[in-house]
Amino acid sequence: MDPLLSAECAETVSILYAVIFGAGDACVQVSTGSILTAFAAFMVLVVLAQYLARRLWARVTGAAKPPEETPQKPFSRHPDYDGGPIRSTRRRKD
Numbered sequence: 578m579d580p581l582l583s584a585e586c587a588e589t590v591s592i593l594y595a596v597i598f599g600a601g602d603a604c605v606q607v608s609t610g611s612i613l614t615a616f617a618a619f620m621v622l623v624v625l626a627q628y629l630a631r632r633l634w635a636r637v638t639g640a641a642k643p644p645e646e647t648p649q650k651p652f653s654r655h656p657d658y659d660g661g662p663i664r665s666t667r668r669r670k671d
Contacts, residue, residue, distance in 0.1 A: 593618055 586604035592615040595605045605611075 591615070 588603040
């Protein structure tokens with residue numbers, strides 16, 4: 578019988594442990610908890626890699642600080658447009 582297919586295991590390790598340290602001659606536990614733990618660790622690594630990549634990209638492109646916007650003037654009515662066809666229902670009484 579093939580030793581890789583034997584049901585006898587001296588040790589059982591989780592998927593995350595097998596990925597990080599290797600399984601060697603141990604059996605790998607394929608359960609919901611083991612799969613979810615490995616998936617959660619993978620997602621944490623993806624989020625950290627995205628954060629670092631965005632910081633590096635901002636440093637390389639020089640877009641670390643957004644440009645400051647100049648404050649806009651408040652809206653003021655122009656006297657030439659008071660008699661136009663498009664006007665507010667609340668007209669100014671002069």
